[in-house]
Amino acid sequence: MLFAGIMSGTSLDGVDVAIADIAGNLTSPRIRTVAFRTQAWPRAVRDALLAVSNCDTHTAQISRLNVLLGELYADAVRETCLQAKLDIRTLRAIGCHGQTIFHEGRATKVCGWPIASTLQIGDAAVLAERTGISVVNNFRARDMAAGGQGAPLASYFDYSVLRSKKHGRVVLNLGGIGNITALPPAATPDQIFACDTGPGNMVIDQLAQLATKGKQTYDRGARLSLTGKRNDDLIRELLREPWYRTAPPKTAGREQYGAEFIARLRRTKLSLPDLMHTMCAFTAATVAEAVGRFVHPVFFPDELIASGGGVHNPLIMRYLAEFLPTTRITTTAEFGVDPDAKEAIFFALFAACTLKQQAANLPAATGASRPVVLGQLTFAAAR
Amino acid sequence: MLFAGIMSGTSLDGVDVAIADIAGNLTSPRIRTVAFRTQAWPRAVRDALLAVSNCDTHTAQISRLNVLLGELYADAVRETCLQAKLDIRTLRAIGCHGQTIFHEGRATKVCGWPIASTLQIGDAAVLAERTGISVVNNFRARDMAAGGQGAPLASYFDYSVLRSKKHGRVVLNLGGIGNITALPPAATPDQIFACDTGPGNMVIDQLAQLATKGKQTYDRGARLSLTGKRNDDLIRELLREPWYRTAPPKTAGREQYGAEFIARLRRTKLSLPDLMHTMCAFTAATVAEAVGRFVHPVFFPDELIASGGGVHNPLIMRYLAEFLPTTRITTTAEFGVDPDAKEAIFFALFAACTLKQQAANLPAATGASRPVVLGQLTFAAAR
Numbered sequence: 001m002l003f004a005g006i007m008s009g010t011s012l013d014g015v016d017v018a019i020a021d022i023a024g025n026l027t028s029p030r031i032r033t034v035a036f037r038t039q040a041w042p043r044a045v046r047d048a049l050l051a052v053s054n055c056d057t058h059t060a061q062i063s064r065l066n067v068l069l070g071e072l073y074a075d076a077v078r079e080t081c082l083q084a085k086l087d088i089r090t091l092r093a094i095g096c097h098g099q100t101i102f103h104e105g106r107a108t109k110v111c112g113w114p115i116a117s118t119l120q121i122g123d124a125a126v127l128a129e130r131t132g133i134s135v136v137n138n139f140r141a142r143d144m145a146a147g148g149q150g151a152p153l154a155s156y157f158d159y160s161v162l163r164s165k166k167h168g169r170v171v172l173n174l175g176g177i178g179n180i181t182a183l184p185p186a187a188t189p190d191q192i193f194a195c196d197t198g199p200g201n202m203v204i205d206q207l208a209q210l211a212t213k214g215k216q217t218y219d220r221g222a223r224l225s226l227t228g229k230r231n232d233d234l235i236r237e238l239l240r241e242p243w244y245r246t247a248p249p250k251t252a253g254r255e256q257y258g259a260e261f262i263a264r265l266r267r268t269k270l271s272l273p274d275l276m277h278t279m280c281a282f283t284a285a286t287v288a289e290a291v292g293r294f295v296h297p298v299f300f301p302d303e304l305i306a307s308g309g310g311v312h313n314p315l316i317m318r319y320l321a322e323f324l325p326t327t328r329i330t331t332t333a334e335f336g337v338d339p340d341a342k343e344a345i346f347f348a349l350f351a352a353c354t355l356k357q358q359a360a361n362l363p364a365a366t367g368a369s370r371p372v373v374l375g376q377l378t379f380a381a382a383r
Numbered sequence: 384m385l386f387a388g389i390m391s392g393t394s395l396d397g398v399d400v401a402i403a404d405i406a407g408n409l410t411s412p413r414i415r416t417v418a419f420r421t422q423a424w425p426r427a428v429r430d431a432l433l434a435v436s437n438c439d440t441h442t443a444q445i446s447r448l449n450v451l452l453g454e455l456y457a458d459a460v461r462e463t464c465l466q467a468k469l470d471i472r473t474l475r476a477i478g479c480h481g482q483t484i485f486h487e488g489r490a491t492k493v494c495g496w497p498i499a500s501t502l503q504i505g506d507a508a509v510l511a512e513r514t515g516i517s518v519v520n521n522f523r524a525r526d527m528a529a530g531g532q533g534a535p536l537a538s539y540f541d542y543s544v545l546r547s548k549k550h551g552r553v554v555l556n557l558g559g560i561g562n563i564t565a566l567p568p569a570a571t572p573d574q575i576f577a578c579d580t581g582p583g584n585m586v587i588d589q590l591a592q593l594a595t596k597g598k599q600t601y602d603r604g605a606r607l608s609l610t611g612k613r614n615d616d617l618i619r620e621l622l623r624e625p626w627y628r629t630a631p632p633k634t635a636g637r638e639q640y641g642a643e644f645i646a647r648l649r650r651t652k653l654s655l656p657d658l659m660h661t662m663c664a665f666t667a668a669t670v671a672e673a674v675g676r677f678v679h680p681v682f683f684p685d686e687l688i689a690s691g692g693g694v695h696n697p698l699i700m701r702y703l704a705e706f707l708p709t710t711r712i713t714t715t716a717e718f719g720v721d722p723d724a725k726e727a728i729f730f731a732l733f734a735a736c737t738l739k740q741q742a743a744n745l746p747a748a749t750g751a752s753r754p755v756v757l758g759q760l761t762f763a764a765a766r
Contacts, residue, residue: 029543036463351387
C-alpha cells in the first residue's frame with residue numbers, strides 16, 4: 001500500500017515529500033521509495049516561519065497552554081464522570097471543541113495567499129492519554145478548508161435533533177451572543193439557515209457586574225433587571241444599526257458588545273436597573289427582529305426552542321413571548337437536551353459522526369462548498 | 384452509546400462537559416443528557432487565555448500560517464504525484480509531521496502546572512480537503528503526553544526497518560544536526576537507544592555561505608572543504624565541551640551551532656576552507672565520539688547506516704570510515720530507502736501505524752512511559 005510522508009525541518013529548506021510502498025507487518029515492514037521530491041518554501045513563507053518560530057513568549061505560551069488545556073479538559077471529564085458515578089471507560093469517544101484563540105472566517109492575504117483560519121488549543125493527545133478515551137477535536141478547520149466560515153456548527157445538531165415534519169421551528173441559543181437556526185417544516189439540509197441575532201447575555205452580564213461592583217457575574221433570575229423599567233427609545237435607537245438589517249449569514253463578535261457598547265449605554269444617563277431591564281428586552285427584540293426580517297418571509301415558526309444561559313432569565317423569556325406572540329416559546333429540555341449542556345452535547349454528537357466518518361457541517365449554514373467529515377481522531381489505545 | 388462533549392467558549396466561564404447517550408441513525412439521533420458539569424477555569428489560566436487570545440499579530444500569524452502550510456503541503460503532495468506520474472487517489476493516507484514552531488521536551492511551570500509541549504503547524508483539514516486523502520499528523524504530542532520527549536521518532540523506523548538478527552548497527556542521520564540510533568544484534572525495543580551527536584551539516588552550510596558570499600547554501604560535493612586542511616587542535620578543543628560526554632538521551636539545538644559557534648570558529652583565524660575541512664572531520668569525530676563512548680560499552684557495531692544530506696559529503700563519509708575503522712560505512716539506500724527521503728518516509732510509516740492503531744514510539748528512545756498510538760487521523764471523505 002502506498003503512503004505519502006511529509007517532513008519539513010527546522011532548517012527551513014522546504015517540504016520533503018516521499019511516496020513509499022509499505023508492505024508486510026508494520027513491526028517489520030518492507031519499504032520501497034516510489035517517489036521523492038523537495039519543494040522549497042516560498043521566500044515570504046520561509047521568512048514568516050522564521051519570525052513565528054522565534055521562541056518569544058507568545059508562541060511558547062500558545063504551545064504550553066495547548067498542553068495545559070488538554071490536562072484541564074481531562075480533569076473536567078474525569079470529574080464529570082465521578083460526580084455522575086459513571087465509569088469513564090463506558091465513553092466511546094470525547095469530542096472536544098477546544099479553546100479558540102483566533103478565528104477569521106473571511107480570507108485575508110498571507111504571504112500572498114488568501115487565508116481564512118481558525119485556531120483552537122487544547123491538546124487531544126494529552127486528553128486521550130489521560131482519559132484512556134479516543135478524542136475527536138478541531139472541528140471547525142475542515143469546514144473552513146471546504147470554503148465555509150467554520151460556524152455555526154450548531155445548525156447540524158439543530159437540524160438532526162430538533163427538526164419536525166409538521167412544525168416550523170426556530171432554535172435560539174442565548175450564550176454571550178444570541179443566534180438562531182431556522183428549521184422550516186419538513187426541512188431538507190439546504191433549507192436551513194442560521195445567523196447571530198445580537199447580544200445574548202453578555203451586555204446584561206457586564207451591567208450586572210457594574211451594578212454589584214463585581215460581586216455578581218450575572219443577574220441571577222433577572223432580579224436586578226426586574227427592579228428597573230424598559231426604555232423603548234433606547235431599544236429603537238440601538239436597532240437602527242444597519243447590522244440588524246444585514247441578511248444572513250452574519251456573525252456578531254464579542255467586540256460588538258464590549259466596553260464601547262457599555263459606555264454608549266451609560267451615556268443615556270438611565271439607571272443601571274433600567275439599562276438592565278431594557279437590555280433584557282433588547283435581547284428579545286433583536287431575536288424578534290431577526291425572526292421577522294429573515295424567517296417570516298420563508299415560514300411562520302410555530303415554536304421557538306431556546307437554550308443557553310439566557311433561558312434562566314425570566315425577563316428575556318417573557319419578552320420573547322411578548323414580541324413573538326404567535327410562536328410558542330419553549331426550551332431544548334422538552335427534547336431531552338439540557339439547555340445549559342446543549343453546546344457541549346453537540347460536540348459529543350460530532351464525535352459520533354466523525355467516528356462513523358459522517359459529514360456534520362451544513363453547507364447552507366456555514367457556506368461550505370460541500371458536507372465534510374469534521375474533526376481529527378486521536379486513538380485512545382493500540383488495537 | 385455514550386459520548387462526552389467538551390465546550391469552552393469565548394466567554395471564558397470555564398469548561399462545559401456533557402455526557403450524552405446517543406442512539407439511532409446519526410442524521411436523526413435520539414439523545415439523552417446523562418451528565419453535565421461546568422468546571423471553572425483556574426484564575427491564572429483564564430488570565431493567560433485572555434492574554435494569548437488577544438488578536439495581536441503573533442497569534443493571528445500562527446493561525447494563518449497553520450492553514451497556509453496546509454495549502455502548501457497539499458501542493459507539494461500533488462506535485463510529487465504529478466512528477467512521479469502517480470494517481471494521487473492511490474495514496475491510502477498522508478502522514479504529515481508539520482512545521483515545529485515550538486518544542487520544549489522538559490517541563491516548565493505554566494500557571495502552576497508542569498508542562499512540556501510541542502507545537503507543529505500545517506493544517507491537516509486543509510491537506511485532507513485539497514488532496515482527497517486521509518491525513519495523520521501531530522505525531523509528537525502523544526509521546527509527550529505519555530511522558531516522552533516527543534523525539535527521536537526516527538528510532539521506531541530504525542528499529543522496525545533497519546534492525547538485524549546478526550549484525551550490530553548504528554543508524555546515523557546527518558541533517559542540520561547529527562543523530563544516531565544504536566541497534567544491538569537481535570535487539571528488542573527496550574534495547575534501542577538514540578541521541579544527537581553534534582552538528583550534522585549546519586556548521587559546514589553556514590561556512591559555505593560565508594565563503595561564497597551567500598551564492599551557495601551548502602558545499603556541494605565538499606568541493607570547497609577539500610581545498611582546505613584539517614586542524615586537529617581545533618577538533619580536540621571543541622570536543623572538550625562537556626555536552627559530548629553527557630550520556631543519552633540528549634538533544635542538540637540549532638542554537639548550539641548558530642552564529643555564536645561560527646564566531647568562535649572565526650576567532651581561530653583559520654581560513655574558511657580550513658575551517659570547512661575541519662568541520663567535516665569534526666562532524667565525523669562527534670559521531671565516532673558518541674559511538675565510542677555510548678555504543679561500544681554495549682556492542683561493537685558491524686555497520687553504520689547513514690542518511691540525510693551529509694551522505695553526499697564525501698569528506699564526512701571518508702572521515703567516518705577513518706574514525707570508525709572496524710565499522711562498515713553504508714547508507715539507507717542499501718535497504719531500499721533513499722537517504723534524502725528517509726525522514727519523510729518515516730512519517731509515511733507512522734501514518735500506516737496510526738491507521739492500524741499501532742503504537743509507534745519507542746519508550747527506550749523517547750523516555751515515554753509506554754508505547755502509544757501517535758498522531759491524529761483526519762478522514763478524507765465520508766463513508
